[in-house]
């Protein structure tokens with residue numbers, strides 16, 4: 001029978017998305033899923049914890065683990081983020097190691113590739129050369145050659161543009177080859193492991209990252225204090241934790257204008273994601289050093 005045959009060939013497994021901050025890991029995952037399950041901004045270190053994005057079709061379920069970028073940083077938060085990325089690699093059936101080919105190969109990327117190259121990681125590795133839309137054509141072949149030198153036994157090297165969706169299907173076909181034949185773990189229709197509460201916090205954080213400059217985004221966290229379903233949709237109350245007293249007025253803006261704009265944009269995104277009316281209330285609270293405090297990080301789901 002047809003359904004029997006497709007069950008037998010069904011593949012399901014975990015792909016860890018690894019790479020330096022800002023190479024496009026979250027963009028790729030959202031594009032494949034078709035919904036913004038991981039927030040994306042031009043700033044590094046946007047993704048703070050491990051996020052699952054689940055892609056299911058008739059023959060496969062690919063469970064992506066989007067990870068915080070692998071980077072250096074002295075704070076407890078940074079150390080937790082890097083630990084999360086390495087732990088994700090340990091859980092995966094295949095590693096998708098991503099780099100940005102629109103910029104020259106940097107030392108951090110090289111070190112990352114060497115860290116996972118032959119003999120050091122048991123899983124097959126697929127190198128994803130992202131942002132080809134922005135890269136010079138003449139740069140691609142030398143880059144591929146260099147990758148082959150760095151990791152000669154990699155399973156594949158796939159140039160893509162996550163943002164434009166170029167060659168992403170080819171990448172999926174390549175990844176699926178290394179997933180076990182197994183039934184789906186998640187029901188079709190599930191696309192992330194995050195709760196609506198967590199997604200709400202992330203959408204607010206995304207707007208803060210987009211609106212604010214310098215160190216403020218990196219010293220900000222969002223805590224959802226209430227999440228209620230109402231007759232018309234959902235009501236959300238969120239507290240924005242900032243690292244310093246002087247950050248508060250900057251975040252609030254003149255006459256509350258900045259806070260209002262952050263709230264409106266986050267609300268609009270959430271309404272698309274949830275498919276219902278969203279009422280979002282935001283407060284700002286000063287909490288110096290939250291990012292270096294293990295207990296607070298645990299409460300915010302950033303324990304690593």
Ligand SMILES: Nc1nc2c(ncn2[C@@H]2O[C@H](COP(=O)(O)OP(=O)(O)O)[C@@H](O)[C@H]2O)c(=O)[nH]1
Nearest residue numbers: 022023024025026027040041042131161162163
């Ligand atoms: N031009 C171009 N920009 C991209 C591409 N993929 C991601 N970006 C941009 O790169 C930035 C970082 O992307 P993000 O997905 O947050 O990177 P992550 O830190 O690795 O998760 C964002 O501004 C994206 O819009 C791509 O294929 N082409």
Ligand SMILES: [Mg+2]
Nearest residue numbers: 025026046047
């Ligand atoms: Mg990310």
